[in-house]
Amino acid sequence: MTTAPRATAPVSTDVAEIERALTRIVYLNSRVRQHDRMMARAGVPLDRAAVALLRQIADGEAVRPSELATRMAVEASHVTRQVQQLQKTGYLTRVPDPDDRRAQLIQLTPFGREAVERIRDVSCRGMQGALAAWSPEELQQLATLFHRMVDDFLSYSGEDEAREGE
Numbered sequence: 001m002t003t004a005p006r007a008t009a010p011v012s013t014d015v016a017e018i019e020r021a022l023t024r025i026v027y028l029n030s031r032v033r034q035h036d037r038m039m040a041r042a043g044v045p046l047d048r049a050a051v052a053l054l055r056q057i058a059d060g061e062a063v064r065p066s067e068l069a070t071r072m073a074v075e076a077s078h079v080t081r082q083v084q085q086l087q088k089t090g091y092l093t094r095v096p097d098p099d100d101r102r103a104q105l106i107q108l109t110p111f112g113r114e115a116v117e118r119i120r121d122v123s124c125r126g127m128q129g130a131l132a133a134w135s136p137e138e139l140q141q142l143a144t145l146f147h148r149m150v151d152d153f154l155s156y157s158g159e160d161e162a163r164e165g166e
Helices: 013-029 031-041 048-058 064-071 075-086 110-130 135-164
Strands: 094-098 100-108
Touching: 013 031, 013 135, 031 048, 031 110, 048 064, 048 075, 048 100, 048 110, 064 100, 075 094, 100 110
Parallel strands: none
Antiparallel strands: 094 100
C-alpha cells in the first residue's frame, strides 16, 4: 500500500532543478545502447543488472546475498539468480562465512575483479572526456557534493523506513 506524501512547505526551485538533473543522469546512464557500447569497449558481455551487482560487490568485502539484496534494494531472489549466473560464468565465487559456517558469502573472482576494473576504466574515461572542460576544483567539488547527497539520501530513506514502522 502506497501512502501519499506528507504535506509540507513547497519544494524549492533549486531542489526541483536537482531532481530534474538527476532524472536526466539516470536516463543517460540507463540507455541500452550506451550500456552495450560500454560493455563492448570493456570486452565484458554482461547486462546492466549483472554489472550493478558486480560493482556493489567490488566496493566492499565478501557479502551475504541477502545483504547485497538489501544494499541494492531488490528482492533476494533477484540477487540469487544473478549470483548463480555470474558464478557459472566465472565472475563470482562463494566462500564460507567465517562468522557462521552455515552461511556463504559471495565475492569476486580474479576474472570478476578484472571485468569490473575494465568497466570502471571505460566509464571513467568516458566521463573524463565529457567533463574535460571542468577545472580540477569543480570536479572535486562535484565529487564531494555527490557523495554528500548520496549519504543524505541513504540517511533520509532510513528515517522514512523507521517512520513507516511506527
